[in-house]
Amino acid sequence: MEDLRDDRDSWTSENCSVARAMDIVGSRSTVLIMREALLGTRRFDDFVRRVGVGEPAMAARLKEMVAAELLERIPYREPGQRTRHEYQLTRKGRELLPVITALRNWGDTWAATDTGPSVVATHHDCGEPIRAVLRCAAGHEIADGDIDIIAGPGLVRRD
C-alpha cells in the first residue's frame, strides 16, 4: 500500500474534508459559539454575553450556523412569557465535540496561562480528565509516526 506522502504532487487537495470543514466552522466566533452550545447555552442573549461578540455579529453567525445545520432554531415557551426561539445543537453540531476538545487540549498545553486551565472535562463515571486521542478501528492507540496516508475513493489524481 503506497503512502501518498511519498508522491504528494501526484494528487490534488481539491475534495479535501479538512478544507470543507473549515468552510463551515473555520471562524473564531463560530468555534466559540460551538464551545458555548456544547456547554449548554441556547439563547441569543446568553450567546452574546458569554462569547463576547456583538449582537449583529452573533445574529449573522447564528443564521449561518442554522443554515449549515449545526444548530436548530426551536420555538419554546416559559410560563408567563411569550414564545421565543432557542438554538439547539443538531447531531451534526454535537459531533464537533472531538474537534473542540482537541483544540482545548492543545490550548491547555501550548497556549496556557500560568494559572492553568479554567475548565476540565471529566468522565462522569470515573472522574478522570478527558482528552481527544487518535485510535484506529482495531482499537490501537496511535503514536506519532505510526500513520500511513492512503488513497480514499474520492482522491483526485493528477495525470
Added chain:
Amino acid sequence: MEDLRDDRDSWTSENCSVARAMDIVGSRSTVLIMREALLGTRRFDDFVRRVGVGEPAMAARLKEMVAAELLERIPYREPGQRTRHEYQLTRKGRELLPVITALRNWGDTWAATDTGPSVVATHHDCGEPIRAVLRCAAGHEIADGDIDIIAGPGLVRRD
C-alpha cells in the same frame, strides 16, 4: 462535584484555551498549511501550490506560524543548489494532529462529497483507519453525555 454547566453565569470565559488556540490556528489558511505540513510539505512554493493560496498570503501566514512556533525556518542545501529555507513542524505544531484529524473525520461525515473522502489515515501496524476519539485518563471511551465540566485552577468566577 458541581457541574459548571448548571450555573454557567457564575464563571466567565476569559482564560479560555479554546479561544487562545483559535487565536493561533483559527484561520482557514493556517489550518490548511498545517494539513500540508503534516503531510510532509516543507518548501514555500510547494505550500503555495498545494494549499492554493497566493504567495503574499502564504508568506504572511508562514511568518506568523514561525513566530507562533508552529513551524521552524531551517536552512538546507541541495547539491548544486544554493542555500534555501524550509519550514519544519515543531513539536507544538505536530501536536495539532488530533485537531486536524478530528476536523477531517467530521468533514468526511458531515461535509462529504458523493465521491467519498480523498485520503484516509491508517494505522501503520494494522492498516485500520484512524479517528480522533474521546478517552479519559483511566482509558474509558467516552460516549456523548458521559461528560462533566468541572473547575480548573484557572477558572475566573463572577462574584
Added chain:
DNA sequence: GATCTGACTTGCGTATGCTGAAGTCAGCGC
C-alpha cells in the same frame, strides 16, 4: 558579469468580519 530561479515583497482593489449606537418588532402583562 549576465542570467536564471526560488522565495519572497509591494501595491492595489475587493470582500468579509467586527464594533457601537440606534432602531424595529412581536407579544404578554397590566
Added chain:
DNA sequence: GCGCTGACTTCAGCATACGCAAGTCAGATC
C-alpha cells in the same frame, strides 16, 4: 392599548484577509 423586553436589524466605519500583477533580491550556473 401602552409599555416592556428579548431578539433581533440597520447603519456607518474600521480592520483584516485575500487575490492578482509586478517588482526585488540573493546566490548559483554559465
